[in-house]
Amino acid sequence: MTERLYYTDSYLTEFRALVVERAEGNRIYLDRTAFYPTSGGQPFDTGFIAGVPVVDVIDEGARIAHVMASPVDSEEVDCRIDWRRRFDHMQQHTGQHLLSAVLAELFGIATVSVHFGAASSTVDVNTPALSADQIRAAEVRANERVFENLPVNVIFADHSDEPELRKASTRAGKLRVVGIQGLDRSACGGTHVRATGEIGPVLLRKLDKVRGATRIEFLCGSRAARRARADFDALSRIAQALSAPLDDTPGLVISQMEALQAAEKERRHVEEELGAAQGRDLYQATAADSRGIRRAIKRLPSGSLDPLRAMAQAFCLGPMAVFIGTVEQPPAILLASSADSGIDAGKVLKAVITEVGGRGGGTPRMAQGSAPSGAALEKALQAII
Ligand SMILES: [Zn+2]
Numbered sequence: 366m367t368e369r370l371y372y373t374d375s376y377l378t379e380f381r382a383l384v385v386e387r388a389e390g391n392r393i394y395l396d397r398t399a400f401y402p403t404s405g406g407q408p409f410d411t412g413f414i415a416g417v418p419v420v421d422v423i424d425e426g427a428r429i430a431h432v433m434a435s436p437v438d439s440e441e442v443d444c445r446i447d448w449r450r451r452f453d454h455m456q457q458h459t460g461q462h463l464l465s466a467v468l469a470e471l472f473g474i475a476t477v478s479v480h481f482g483a484a485s486s487t488v489d490v491n492t493p494a495l496s497a498d499q500i501r502a503a504e505v506r507a508n509e510r511v512f513e514n515l516p517v518n519v520i521f522a523d524h525s526d527e528p529e530l531r532k533a534s535t536r537a538g539k540l541r542v543v544g545i546q547g548l549d550r551s552a553c554g555g556t557h558v559r560a561t562g563e564i565g566p567v568l569l570r571k572l573d574k575v576r577g578a579t580r581i582e583f584l585c586g587s588r589a590a591r592r593a594r595a596d597f598d599a600l601s602r603i604a605q606a607l608s609a610p611l612d613d614t615p616g617l618v619i620s621q622m623e624a625l626q627a628a629e630k631e632r633r634h635v636e637e638e639l640g641a642a643q644g645r646d647l648y649q650a651t652a653a654d655s656r657g658i659r660r661a662i663k664r665l666p667s668g669s670l671d672p673l674r675a676m677a678q679a680f681c682l683g684p685m686a687v688f689i690g691t692v693e694q695p696p697a698i699l700l701a702s703s704a705d706s707g708i709d710a711g712k713v714l715k716a717v718i719t720e721v722g723g724r725g726g727g728t729p730r731m732a733q734g735s736a737p738s739g740a741a742l743e744k745a746l747q748a749i750i
Pocket of ligand 1 (some may be wrong): 458459462543554555556
């Protein structure tokens with residue numbers, strides 16, 4: 366059985382231990398360890414054992430396995446955990462206890478699961494929705510509790526003594542109970558800071574709905590400060606682009622988007638009018654063939670068929686008219702005809718575009734389709750002509 370030094374001292378970073386066993390895959394077992402194994406949602410510690418990097422730490426129940434980057438030969442080893450990584454985990458983990466306690470205190474909402482990620486962490490709470498006001502209130506309260514610098518302590522209690530916990534523990538026997546003075550008591554095997562002040566700032570971010578629960582993303586300590594800096598940088602770039610004060614940007618972005626949508630609508634309208642005028646002119650300028658049909662082909666190098674549609678419609682308002690439009694990239698084709706031309710655009714286009722491996726169709730007067738390649742488009746075009 367491995368003695369878990371982190372149970373009683375989360376701040377222990379250097380220790381000496383005996384290697385009691387070695388296993389396949391560079392696994393070693395120590396008589397005692399301060400390396401935290403992945404469990405309870407908290408990721409494992411990294412660091413060095415006898416100068417060799419620790420790449421994973423696994424909780425095997427009674428024992429803890431240390432997976433090493435290369436073999437460790439010594440019997441007695443000097444060990445050092447990566448304190449930056451560990452302390453970050455302690456900030457997130459204690460912050461989670463605090464946040465869960467505050468959500469229970471303010472809104473009677475229970476935490477159902479927890480996840481600690483490399484960039485941010487989440488708690489899932491048993492409510493289908495949380496309002497922006499509730500999130501703000503929880504963030505304010507959590508930070509107030511941080512400023513109060515409440516002591517965080519660890520006690521061992523027997524399950525049968527029924528220690529009053531925020532969330533009932535399913536474990537039997539001895540429980541490790543982590544308390545935040547006057548606020549919370551939770552059964553937990555993780556590593557925590559010794560007072561809430563060390564959690565640092567608590568930042569609540571996005572909400573997601575997850576199977577009837579709500580997932581709250583949160584960051585504590587240095588992560589919160591780094592995130593706030595990144596948010597500020599991003600907002601500053603937007604403000605700079607808009608030549609506006611930072612706090613005015615949300616309203617400005619919305620009004621700019623509305624202006625853009627209105628301009629786009631206007632542009633389409635003008636494009637249609639232009640297309641219609643071009644279609645009428647083109648009809649006048651096109652000579653009829655031996656069968657009396659006026660046939661026009663309009664080719665665009667790229668884009669969509671949209672600009673050609675109004676032109677095709679206007680062209681085919683005249684009698685005995687057939688209009689073919691193409692876009693080279695992505696390969697697409699449009700066919701329109703006047704009723705007296707005797708050509709069913711939908712049928713003709715569907716037949717030729719299917720023949721070259723493309724898809725398409727439409728009404729007897731107007732049809733369009735897409736071809737798998739430029740060569741296929743050309744083949745379809747030749748078949749129509
Ligand atoms: Zn914990």
